[in-house]
């Protein structure tokens with residue numbers, strides 16, 4: 001396995017995959033670590049998580065550089081990602097014990113209560129787009145709940161995957177409560193099949209989710225799936241268009257467009273379509289693409305040339321099918337993986353920009369005549385991750401957000417983002433289960449009822 005810098009196409013480093021024996025040894029060590037870790041009190045777990053937050057903060061520049069090198073994230077965004085990881089550790093250190101405390105239930109028993117017990121070794125299969133955040137948003141609550149973790153990270157971020165082990169060691173966590181496995185996707189099945197592995201969480205594409213969830217289900221093992229998205233953003237006729245254009249462009253270009261919860265489909269009421277599109281185009285065009293190692297770079301390359309090429313094929317197909325490209329849409333020659341901010345208008349059902357996820361900086365604009373059509377188009381997707389509405393009528397916004405949009409979250413007059421305190425996840429082909437908040441920490445626990453006669 002080797003890593004390639006997507007900014008210049010140069011080889012970064014070679015890594016040796018773990019052998020089947022090494023993996024088996026790591027699983028055994030994880031299980032042994034669990035037998036002790038499960039008995040450690042919440043206060044001690046919380047102290048270690050706080051220490052981990054300190055280590056992350058102290059080393060954030062180095063970690064941001066590593067991400068820039070492996071997957072092209074600009075260092076300013078990388079530092080912000082590490083700070084967010086520190087926040088999630090502190091959040092669960094401060095709230096985890098409260099979330100997991102026994103709940104007394106009044107029944108016909110002399111005493112009955114619900115207790116939340118850890119499951120054991122959990123396998124985390126993670127994507128490259130937020131190499132630290134995706135891992136920490138599972139790991140923080142997982143460790144606080146008393147589970148131990150094995151990480152199978154995406155093949156282009158092994159350096160990030162390995163350094164997480166080092167961070168936990170530096171924070172003082174017991175050995176083997178967290179271990180990275182350098183393995184290929186093909187080996188995941190055998191790890192899920194290991195009786196010592198009790199559950200799996202996967203963040204990634206719907207295809208990978210189907211595979212992994214199918215394997216877990218066949219063995220009756222719990223799975224949480226955080227999958228792809230094609231988030232609809234509805235811009236109503238009464239929206240603050242300047243605000244909407246700015247939030248929409250910011251969201252579409254997060255991480256060079258490679259975010260599951262980036263805005264992807266822009267559904268605009270026809271009365272304001274021309275005005276919104278003009279403002280949106282200005283915002284999309286005002287990026288500073290460049291070297292991810294430079295602090296003033298706001299947009300880096302995509303993570304891999306192959307992903308950039310796949311995205312371009314989707315764009316070309318849309319144009320062939322009748323969409324109009326009003327910004328970007330071209331590939332500059334060179335060894336890099338850059339793709340420019342791109343806007344497609346006239347997007348209709350049947351085009352990749354309507355039906356599929358565009359995992360890069362390409363916006364799909366769909367003009368609709370009224371509210372009903374806007375909601376119908378927003379829901380006309382196999383995905384159901386995030387969504388956003390732009391309107392000054394908050395009664396209408398709350399009604400649509402809570403009852404009419406098919407998604408795991410709906411933001412009003414802002415773009416979708418995850419935060420430690422709000423549950424995060426999707427419906428439909430965007431997955432099931434939740435991370436973060438009170439619900440996230442309860443995904444990988446045995447919710448056990450105790451009844452005293």
Ligand SMILES: NC(=O)c1ccc[n+]([C@@H]2O[C@H](COP(=O)([O-])OP(=O)(O)OC[C@H]3O[C@@H](n4cnc5c(N)ncnc54)[C@H](O)[C@@H]3O)[C@@H](O)[C@H]2O)c1
Nearest residue numbers: 126127128153154185188204205208211226227228229260
């Ligand atoms: N919902 C979320 O929270 C979330 C967050 C980030 C990314 N994503 C989604 O992830 C996708 C992009 O990430 P990616 O390209 O790394 O996704 P991917 O599915 O290719 O890879 C994700 C992880 O799954 C592994 N994997 C892939 N196929 C597998 C298989 N058949 N069996 C076992 N493991 C397998 C990969 O090696 C990697 O570790 C997008 O669809 C994006 O929307 C979702």
Ligand SMILES: O=CCCC(=O)O
Nearest residue numbers: 129258259260261418
């Ligand atoms: O790719 C998904 C982004 C996830 C997040 O921002 O929490």
